[in-house]
Amino acid sequence: MNVMLEKALNRFIKFTEVIAGILMVLLTLVVFAEVLSRYVFDYPISSSTEMTQLLFPWMIFLGTIAVTKNEDHLKITVLQERFSLGAQWVMQLFAKVVMLLFSVYMVYASYLLASAVQMQPLPMLRISKSWLYISVTVSFVLVCLLLILQVVLLIRRRNTFMEGGEIQ
Template sequence: MLGMVAIIFVQVIARYAFSNSLTWSEEVGRYLFVWMTFLGTALAVRNKAHVALDVLVGKLPPLLQKAVIVFGYLSMMVFAGVLVYAAVNMMTLGTRQVSAALQIPMRWVYMVLPVSGVLIIFYLAKNLYEECWQRRS
């Protein structure tokens, strides 16, 4: 995030103070924002900071609570699996595309999708294990 803010700040200074715009700064800022967003999503899953309806689940009987929790985690894992699958297909397309300003292969931009998807699946599996099997002790 610091890198993104610094690049955009330098771009603003260059544009208004020197009347010379950096051609690559907007693209780098955008790609850093995309990477930050998807890796932040994986981090939120790791810290169990994703959106959940705990009030509703807390009012259910214990067996039904466990079933709803397992269903929720498995649903999110399926979604993350679809993300990984679609991202791999997108990366295949990205091998033939280059970014406009930086002229880098777009697969480097798209790579965050399968990376974050795999991290999300891993953290969901870890959290599911902790929720359901370590709760007994």
């Protein structure tokens, strides 16, 4: 892969990881403040539930981008390792294409869902409910782009793979 593209991609992935980490800290602070306020001061924070609903999906789905790039997702290789290198390459390509198709469907379905609730505000925060669901759309668009890049690289590196090299 082009060195410039690789650096830009790694910076972007690092950026999404940092944002997901910041969202995790915010989520922890909101939940801690709610528990402290409710049980120590007997004064619940009414918007904390909505903040949790908003922060959690963004944190999870931004993390999905890095998981896809680094291939840190659950991968079962016991069966795959019993086949020839050519069959392993076909299996990896098939898995990436299935992941891509699923991701495209998630983009479409989450966009429809976000559009359907666009005019419904969250009661306390007074922002559109679509902010809850658009996190799925944004993250899976980026996951689709990563998967397309991985499929292209897998196809381009087919000969290296057949000779026993690793594909990133």
